[in-house]
Amino acid sequence: MKDKCRPATRALHSGYDVRQNLGARAVPIYATTSYVFQDTQEGADLYALKKPGFLYSRLGSPTVSVLEERLAAYHGAAGGLCLASGSAANSLLLMSLTDPGQNIVASPQLYGGSSTLLQHTFRRLGLGVRFVDLNDEEALRAAIDDQTSAVFGEGVANPSGYILDLEKVAAVAHEYGLPLIIDNSAAPPPLLNPFDYGADLLTYSLTKLIGGHGTHLGGAILEKGDFDWGRTARHSKYLNAPDPTYGGLNFWEHFGRPNYQRGQSQVVCHKIRLDLLRNFGPTLSPFGAHEFLLGLETLPLRAQKQAESAQIVARHLAGHPKVAWVNYSGLPDSPIFELAQKYFHGLPGAVFGVGLKGGFEAAVRFIDHLELWSHLANILDARSLVIHPASTTHQQLTPEERAKAGAPDDLIRLSVGLEAVEDLLEALDSALAKV
Numbered sequence: 522m523k524d525k526c527r528p529a530t531r532a533l534h535s536g537y538d539v540r541q542n543l544g545a546r547a548v549p550i551y552a553t554t555s556y557v558f559q560d561t562q563e564g565a566d567l568y569a570l571k572k573p574g575f576l577y578s579r580l581g582s583p584t585v586s587v588l589e590e591r592l593a594a595y596h597g598a599a600g601g602l603c604l605a606s607g608s609a610a611n612s613l614l615l616m617s618l619t620d621p622g623q624n625i626v627a628s629p630q631l632y633g634g635s636s637t638l639l640q641h642t643f644r645r646l647g648l649g650v651r652f653v654d655l656n657d658e659e660a661l662r663a664a665i666d667d668q669t670s671a672v673f674g675e676g677v678a679n680p681s682g683y684i685l686d687l688e689k690v691a692a693v694a695h696e697y698g699l700p701l702i703i704d705n706s707a708a709p710p711p712l713l714n715p716f717d718y719g720a721d722l723l724t725y726s727l728t729k730l731i732g733g734h735g736t737h738l739g740g741a742i743l744e745k746g747d748f749d750w751g752r753t754a755r756h757s758k759y760l761n762a763p764d765p766t767y768g769g770l771n772f773w774e775h776f777g778r779p780n781y782q783r784g785q786s787q788v789v790c791h792k793i794r795l796d797l798l799r800n801f802g803p804t805l806s807p808f809g810a811h812e813f814l815l816g817l818e819t820l821p822l823r824a825q826k827q828a829e830s831a832q833i834v835a836r837h838l839a840g841h842p843k844v845a846w847v848n849y850s851g852l853p854d855s856p857i858f859e860l861a862q863k864y865f866h867g868l869p870g871a872v873f874g875v876g877l878k879g880g881f882e883a884a885v886r887f888i889d890h891l892e893l894w895s896h897l898a899n900i901l902d903a904r905s906l907v908i909h910p911a912s913t914t915h916q917q918l919t920p921e922e923r924a925k926a927g928a929p930d931d932l933i934r935l936s937v938g939l940e941a942v943e944d945l946l947e948a949l950d951s952a953l954a955k956v
């Protein structure tokens with residue numbers, strides 16, 4: 522019943538049964554590392570995957586499992602896997618789908634950590650990357666070859682705010698038998714559900730809007746469940762081959778093929794849990810999962826309110842005499858305004874960039890005089906946040922390199938929180954008066 526309800530209801534109820542938890546209304550934190558086997562047969566069956574259940578909390582635990590099921594239900598997905606951070610979600614997912622010698626076709630407009638992962642860490646492991654504007658269909662087709670394993674981008678990019686034309690990108694990826702993977706950290710539903718537009722797998726930094734209160738790091742992989750991993754040879758070495766660590770089990774034949782036509786395949790999540798999560802170990806703790814369950818309960822309200830306030834702040838700044846530009850795609854003069862209308866009904870999240878007429882020096886003075894907004898390296902806390910990338914996260918680069926990375930010297934990144942928007946505007950005006 523509860524999984525047939527609307528997403529806001531699922532965010533509160535899915536994946537949890539009070540009767541199996543002594544009637545506890547809130548989801549309990551299962552603070553235990555391990556689970557007692559009833560007898561040796563049960564232990565053997567659990568290890569052989571003949572019986573579902575918990576063994577050891579690196580692989581999964583009841584509190585984390587509620588979060589996984591609830592996130593999946595909230596997105597209309599078949600399954601989910603939670604991890605210790607958004608970075609772990611991106612690395613494990615992309616690594617699981619790509620063999621050495623293969624390549625990932627990725628948008629250049631990515632979170633800085635993801636660019637570094639692809640360009641440096643993965644290259645060392647022999648996993649290639651080709652950066653190309655995914656909205657440029659010709660360039661996208663030219664970048665894909667028979668060694669490409671996946672297409673990867675962000676729903677709304679952090680920090681550039683770039684929006685992918687998901688329907689078109691998904692259509693091209695699927696034509697080549699490739700999955701479309703979207704890091705949707707900056708715009709979870711109700712802002713955007715990329716599964717509605719053809720995405721096959723999502724990743725999240727739960728640290729951001731889903732947690733929503735800046736208290737814990739976490740990540741998630743969500744699997745829509747209808748992708749045919751047996752269609753081409755690209756993914757055959759890993760997903761569609763005997764796995765020597767599970768007695769020769771073929772994950773695709775066992776978990777995927779019988780279920781994907783009903784949209785119920787969780788083969789990628791199962792495989793990563795039982796291989797990369799088991800062996801690398803970036804587990805989300807039950808305490809973290811509890812924080813994210815609380816965040817998820819109010820996500821629909823917070824996301825809507827923060828996105829509405831962001832629009833008010835963006836409009837206000839666009840009309841201010843000391844502001845040179847505002848990079849917010851909900852404004853009619855944005856080059857991607859149409860995409861913001863199509864995918865976000867005009868409310869493309871709560872993070873955007875602004876530049877002041879006085880450039881680098883003005884940005885520094887503005888931030889030093891800005892009250893109420895916290896100057897730090899995070900986005901989408903309930904509190905409003907600000908950062909000047911050129912003097913902090915991107916200070917080691919030359920001005921030219923910064924511009925290429927989407928962080929020009931005058932860029933100030935704002936993340937709009939839940940404060941009374943009038944207070945936010947007054948704080949901005951007062952700082953602007955001092956630059």
Ligand SMILES: *Cc1c(COP(=O)(O)O)cnc(C)c1O
Pocket residue numbers: 606607608609611632634635675679704706707725726727728729738739740900
């Ligand atoms: C923050 C962020 C990440 C990394 O997440 P962590 O939880 O900090 O590891 C990945 N992708 C995007 C888009 C992000 O904003």
